[in-house]
Amino acid sequence: MTDSSRYGVTIPFDGVLLAEQREWFEEAAALGYTDFWSSEANGADAFIPLALAAAWTPSMRLGCAIVPAYTRGPALLAMTVASMAEAAPGRFAFGVGTSSDVIVERWNGIPFEEPYKRVRDTVRFLKAALANQKVDEAYDTFTVKGFRLGRALPPDAVPPILVAGLRPGMLRLAGREGDGAIINWLSADDVKRVAPEVGAGKEIVARIFVCPSDDVDAVRAMGRFAIAAYLNVPVYRAFHEWLGRGDDLQAMWDAWAAGDRKAAVAAIPDHVVDALIVNGTPDECRAHVGRYVANGVTTPALAIFPPPGSGPDGVREALRALAPR
Numbered sequence: 591m592t593d594s595s596r597y598g599v600t601i602p603f604d605g606v607l608l609a610e611q612r613e614w615f616e617e618a619a620a621l622g623y624t625d626f627w628s629s630e631a632n633g634a635d636a637f638i639p640l641a642l643a644a645a646w647t648p649s650m651r652l653g654c655a656i657v658p659a660y661t662r663g664p665a666l667l668a669m670t671v672a673s674m675a676e677a678a679p680g681r682f683a684f685g686v687g688t689s690s691d692v693i694v695e696r697w698n699g700i701p702f703e704e705p706y707k708r709v710r711d712t713v714r715f716l717k718a719a720l721a722n723q724k725v726d727e728a729y730d731t732f733t734v735k736g737f738r739l740g741r742a743l744p745p746d747a748v749p750p751i752l753v754a755g756l757r758p759g760m761l762r763l764a765g766r767e768g769d770g771a772i773i774n775w776l777s778a779d780d781v782k783r784v785a786p787e788v789g790a791g792k793e794i795v796a797r798i799f800v801c802p803s804d805d806v807d808a809v810r811a812m813g814r815f816a817i818a819a820y821l822n823v824p825v826y827r828a829f830h831e832w833l834g835r836g837d838d839l840q841a842m843w844d845a846w847a848a849g850d851r852k853a854a855v856a857a858i859p860d861h862v863v864d865a866l867i868v869n870g871t872p873d874e875c876r877a878h879v880g881r882y883v884a885n886g887v888t889t890p891a892l893a894i895f896p897p898p899g900s901g902p903d904g905v906r907e908a909l910r911a912l913a914p915r
Contacts, residue, residue, distance in 0.1 A: 596651070597914045598625030598891035600797060602639040603905055611639070612646045614906065619647045621913035627655040627685075627795065627891040631693055637674055644678035651681045655772045655797055655891060656754040658689035659712040660700045665737045667712070668719040672743050675720070679747035685772045685795070686712055687754025690823045705825075706759055707731050713751055713767050720748050752795060756829035758787050765789035770888075772797070775820055777865035778881035780833050785886030796887040800868040801895035802875050802911050808898035813867035814855045816895075822846045822854070838862050867895070872911040 603614050615626070626643045630636035636654040643652055652674075662670065675682045688694075688705035695702040711729035718725050724738040753764035754772040761784060764771035770793030773784055781796065788794055799816065801809050820826050821839060830839055841857035868878045879890050892912060896904025 596624045596889040597622065598627050598651075598653075598795075598889055599623050599909065600655075600891055600893040601626045601628055601643065602634050603909075604633075605902065605905065608634065608639060608642060611642065614909075615643050615647045615650075617906075618909060619650055621910060623650075623913065625651045625653060625889060625891060627653045627797065629655055629797075630657055630689075632697065637670055640674060640682070641677055644674075644682075651683065652678050653683040653752070653795065653889075653891075654685045655752075655774075655795055656685040656687040656689070658694055658698075659686050659705075659708045660689065660694045660702070661698050664712070664715050664719075664732055664734050668716055668737070668739060671716060671749065672720060672739055672741065675743055675747045675749045676741065679744070682749045683752055683769075683793075683795075684716070684749045685752040685754060686716075687772065688760070688825065690825050692823055704731055706763070709753060709760065710763055710767065713753060713763070716751055717767075750793065752793060755784075755788070756825060757832050761787035762789075765792050768792075770794055773887075775799075775826060775829070775866060776833065778878065778885055779865070781882055781885035781887055783833065793888050794886055795889040795891055796882055797891050797893050798868055798879055798882060799866065799893045799895060800875050800879070800908075800912060801897060802872045802908050803869060803897035803900075804871055805898050806869070809867065809869040809895075810860055810863045812895060812898060813863040813869075814858045817858055817863065817866060818842060818846065818851070818855045835862065875912055876915065 602611055628636045628639050636657045640652040671684050688709055691702040694700050708731045711731045722742040725734045726736050727734055750769035752770045752772050753768040755761035755764045761771055765788040771788045772795045774797045803809050838859050842854045845854035845857055868875050882890055894905055894908045
């Protein structure tokens with residue numbers, strides 16, 4: 591177990607239909623996990639798995655990590671957040687961020703413009719809307735004319751708003767105008783640089799990629815593919831340049847830009863994989879997650895990779911093995 595009172599896991603679990611995940615959710619709660627955190631890219635949306643979890647596991651806190659600020663109109667986003675908050679009053683946290691140009695522009699056909707301002711404006715709008723105010727405002731990136739939620743949230747159901755941040759501007763926004771930050775694809779030591787930008791007294795949720803296996807070579811082979819898929823996205827490249835990992839990753843970026851995916855994957859150093867993909871025995875993994883907490887993470891949210899060669903039940907076996915002690 592980490593030093594944190596919270597110990598979350600990413601849902602939904604891969605390879606299982608949403609309608610069949612109840613048993614998994616209930617087992618995670620019984621094992622001592624405290625939080626479920628969803629995501630939104632090209633799989634399940636961020637809200638439906640949490641709505642199921644709200645009904646099936648009434649002890650769990652639920653959070654989105656994250657919802658893109660672009661892909662829902664402001665009023666629809668406010669209604670969706672309010673509905674989720676009403677379904678799980680007092681135990682829902684909403685996470686919002688820029689997402690990436692791939693998700694927003696290539697997949698959804700929405701211009702990925704002024705990302706900082708879009709997230710800032712979304713946070714400001716949601717704070718007003720979720721407080722049951724009538725919003726009539728021309729923000730820098732969108733305008734809302736006369737919107738008010740038709741179902742007023744009671745004050746104790748209004749969710750905290752967390753901002754996904756990768757670099758100082760967004761991290762400071764998370765601390766200044768949000769209730770905390772959501773961070774992703776960084777090492778335990780990187781948290782020492784990120785957390786001070788958010789500021790004291792704020793929640794910091796970290797999605798931490800974990801593979802409980804002592805087959806180091808197999809984990810590294812798997813991890814390289816995951817790292818290459820993410821860290822060549824411009825926002826993540828800029829993040830790791832800011833973290834000082836440019837020399838380690840330049841060969842990967844060069845090969846990727848040249849169209850040589852195989853060489854790009856092979857160019858990722860072992861120590862980078864080991865820093866970004868927590869691996870080893872379950873006890874070693876728990877200790878590694880504990881270092882994230884020691885450096886400033888308040889809520890670790892595990893994203894579990896099945897151990898290499900573990901078969902169709904690998905994720906569930908890993909969920910059990912990584913449970914808090």
